[in-house]
Amino acid sequence: MNIKKNFGVIVIVVIFGGLFMLTGCSTKSGNITNSKTDDTKNTNKVDFTKEVVKTQVKYKMPEASDSIGSFKDLGVTCSIYYYTNQSSVMALYPYDEKVDTINKVTINGVEYETYKYVEKTMIHYVYRTKVGNFYHLFTYDVYGKEYEDSQVESFMNTVEFITE
Numbered sequence: 001m002n003i004k005k006n007f008g009v010i011v012i013v014v015i016f017g018g019l020f021m022l023t024g025c026s027t028k029s030g031n032i033t034n035s036k037t038d039d040t041k042n043t044n045k046v047d048f049t050k051e052v053v054k055t056q057v058k059y060k061m062p063e064a065s066d067s068i069g070s071f072k073d074l075g076v077t078c079s080i081y082y083y084t085n086q087s088s089v090m091a092l093y094p095y096d097e098k099v100d101t102i103n104k105v106t107i108n109g110v111e112y113e114t115y116k117y118v119e120k121t122m123i124h125y126v127y128r129t130k131v132g133n134f135y136h137l138f139t140y141d142v143y144g145k146e147y148e149d150s151q152v153e154s155f156m157n158t159v160e161f162i163t164e
Contacts, residue, residue: 043075045151048158056084056134060158073151076144080155083137092128092137107156121145125152131161 046062061080065071069080083091095117096102102115110129117124125140138159140152 046071046073048155056162057136058160058162074147076142079141081139084134086133088135092135094126095124123147127156132163
């Protein structure tokens with residue numbers, strides 16, 4: 001079990017690292033004045049209004065989010081990832097061995113296991129649950145040292161499971 005768990009963690013780290021390189025390390029083109037204007041504009045809170053529908057779930061993303069779930073919020077880059085599977089696989093437990101407490105919360109009538117894991121320049125918010133025969137994992141990653149937890153809660157309040 002530890003080998004599978006460690007392998008799953010390695011796979012998740014490689015995926016997130018690749019996505020970070022694609023989204024977090026890009027250079028901005030344009031002059032300095034435009035960059036400052038863009039950064040100031042991105043310090044506002046985003047609203048979660050663009051509906052995303054998957055087979056088992058629907059939720060809302062910011063209008064300015066890209067196709068891989070990245071967006072700017074409160075001056076930092078954020079990414080939301082959703083994963084589902086019918087078996088409890090290691091990908092559902094990305095940072096469990098690094099946190100002391102896994103909390104339980106109920107949102108819209110669904111109970112989630114959740115925790116926040118902070119490392120160097122990233123914050124990972126993890127929410128997972130089982131609805132019907134499917135396990136669901138949401139990770140809300142913030143590429144910065146500070147972020148308002150209420151924004152993650154706002155996103156999670158948009159999640160609705162489709163049980164038809």
